[in-house]
Amino acid sequence: MSTSIDTITLGGGCFWCVEAVYEKVDGVTAVESGYTNGQVKNPSYEQVCTGHTGHAEVVRVSYDPQKIGLRDVLEIFFVVHDPTTKDRQGNDVGSQYRSGIYFRNPEQERIAREVIAEVNSHHGGHVVTELLPEENYSRAEDYHQHYFANHPDQGYCAFVVAPKVEKFRKTFASRVKAD
Template identity: 70%
Template sequence: MAVQTITLGGGCFWCVEAVYELVDGVLGVESGYSNGQLRQPSYELVCEGRTGHAEVVRVRFDDERISLREILEIFFTVHDPTTRDRQGNDVGPQYRSAIYWHTPEQEAVVREVHAEADRALGGRVVTELAPEDNYWPAEAYHQHYFAQHPQQGYCAYVIAPKVEKFRKTFRERVRG
């Protein structure tokens, strides 16, 4: 087994986390904050939009079972990479579309898949690309949020449709 980690920001981390927790080959998902200036930010400070952090998920995966390319193809399908600092009604720099790599090898794949998505979407992709920096895990109550609160309003009306889109589009990648 060859384990890799990639950090993804696709709006609210609850949405991205809920999808990747279902992906076959993903070993773990952790919600957190990345690429901001403040050390050890809190949810409240990040929500104010002044720390520079994005809400992200760190995705640990077995690259012998699922490739980084596949991880990124799922990412570009389950969120809107064409809106700056926004996903639906979630607005602010913390909700930006972002991919933060961990190795130079990942950077090459990230840039390639990003360019393909940008061509497919008419040159409108605004996803930030950078090495992961200043990551901090989100508070415990944010971890596995959708799995613990599927009937909560935001979960039912915002996250559930994204999960369903993943299930339909990537049937062969859903954990068995």
Template identity: 70%
Template structure:
């Protein structure tokens, strides 16, 4: 059995990221949560208020023998806009910031490389945070696997589904078998 790793990513609403990463081969588990804020065990309402300092994140457990961290980050930068501070589309606030929250120095090194490539491609416009994961809390149960459970809900149909489709079109090689 391969050893798994965990990376925590913020790129707007966690429903979007979760829906994509649940379809990536080599991803063992995806959990929506809140990270890198100051409040202990914040609620969704507190995080949405923008005062806790937390970002909406997904904690991704993956098998690096099947999918590399670099590949996960390539997907990450293709499904959100890393050049808008505290915003993804109509989702506005610090909880929607772009962030890579690493679990060790080796991950931080890979993330620095990929972020440098993104900055080169965007004219140094990326505002993605790169920090060690801190003060992570699992989101409420109703946020877990949200897109799978509510594909027809308005936000899912008009915001999440296009990101999932973009992933499927651009990263066919990384998709789990049907």
């Protein structure tokens, strides 16, 4: 029996936060921080931080559909970030921190539209999450990969990332990978 892995790209503010959560999700097989949907080919972190490349900080989430469906992946996404603030998450401000779902095929787009509509209804029509085909993706520099796992005591990780991971653990206890 062959298992196919599916991948979706998500922008929910700083990629360290989103990556840290999905690395704990049962059924997720890989998470990679990167940049997408901007005009510059293979931008650096410094370029993206200016807000002038058009890129969003994102994570590519690869998952086993036999263990977790896209709907569940997206429900986690909408719990661990604020989809109602344009171009910001907490103190992280700029277009690179926008909320976005970047799909690879029509089925992903369909499911994402359904989930966004449900979340938008729950938030009184204030969801600003963009839904676009993934374009011009590039992997972030090595030092950004698995950042929270490698630097749990770093200030941003301790005060911003860790609470998001804890919120995921409490809200989706049945979805947490066994350590």
